[in-house]
Amino acid sequence: MKIGLYFGSFNPVHTGHMIIANYMAYNTDLDKVWLIVSPHNPLKESASLLNEHHRLHLTEVAVDGEPKLRVSNIEFSLPRPSFTIDTLTYLTEKFPTQQFAVIMGSDSFQNIPRWKNYRQLLDNYEIYIYNRSQHPVTDTFGANCRIVDAPLLELSSSRIRQLIKEGKSARYMVPDAVWKYIQENNYYK
Template sequence: MNIGLYFGSFNPIHVGHLIIANHIIEHSDLDKIWFVVSPHNPLKPASSLLNEYNRLHLVELAIQDNPKFRASNIEFNLPKPSYTIDTLTYLQEKFPLEKFSVIMGSDSYQNLPRWKNYEQLLKQYRILVYERPQYPVSNKLSEQTVVLQAPMLDISSTFIRQQIKENKSIKYLVKDEVIAYIKDSRYYL
């Protein structure tokens, strides 16, 4: 089975994430996409993150109606901070029959040389890159890089958290089930 790994903080997950994932599953040979909730991205500050189990639950709520999507907590029990190459090595050992690809935005793709063992990542795994505005992919770092033109919305989790703090609506930015849970749990206030 071809599985795309969509890594992220998902703090919180929003419709932009879902649109990208849906576009990629429909325009690639992937059978499933796993939303890999990262407990801590080594390139981002941890202080603004909601607890990883709460973020995982929000992802589960957001994708529950799509059988091609799965929420993954695989990095929760791995050493922190999480490095993509270590997660992939672990997944290959645990699921030797699966073929894994990494899904990322072109902004992250341009930062790839800063990642741990990025040469190994490029050599062993296919990278599915969705282009973001202001981050064109002018040169591919490997032959296994596939560039996709996914629809882009100028939405960020940072903006959504700010809206919540200011007691403003996040309707249409995140799924209704996620809004209800965030509101009931008083997240991001």
């Protein structure tokens, strides 16, 4: 089985994330897509992060009922900050019969030389890259990569958090069940 790993803070998970995950699951050779909720991305500021368990739950609410998508908290039990190569190494050892690939945007892929042991990642794992506007893939760094023209929404979790903080609606930017849960629990206010 070939599993695409879609890493993110998912702070909060939004419709753009779900479109990418679903598109990759149904329009590539991936059998499943796991959304890996990262407790702390080493390249991002952690002050604005909602509690990791709340973010995990919101992501689980978002994928509920979708058979090819799964949410994983695997990085919650690994040393922090979370590094993609460490998570991949752990998963490869834990599930030796599975084949893992990484899903990322072209904007993130441009920064891959800044990642811990990026050469090991590129040499051992296939990368599925979805194009982001303003960030064409100009160098593949010798990676085994597949560029996928998935539909994109220009959404960002930071913009959604800002709208909520300002008391404005972010409905339809996040899955309905996620929006309801955010409102009921006063997240991001």
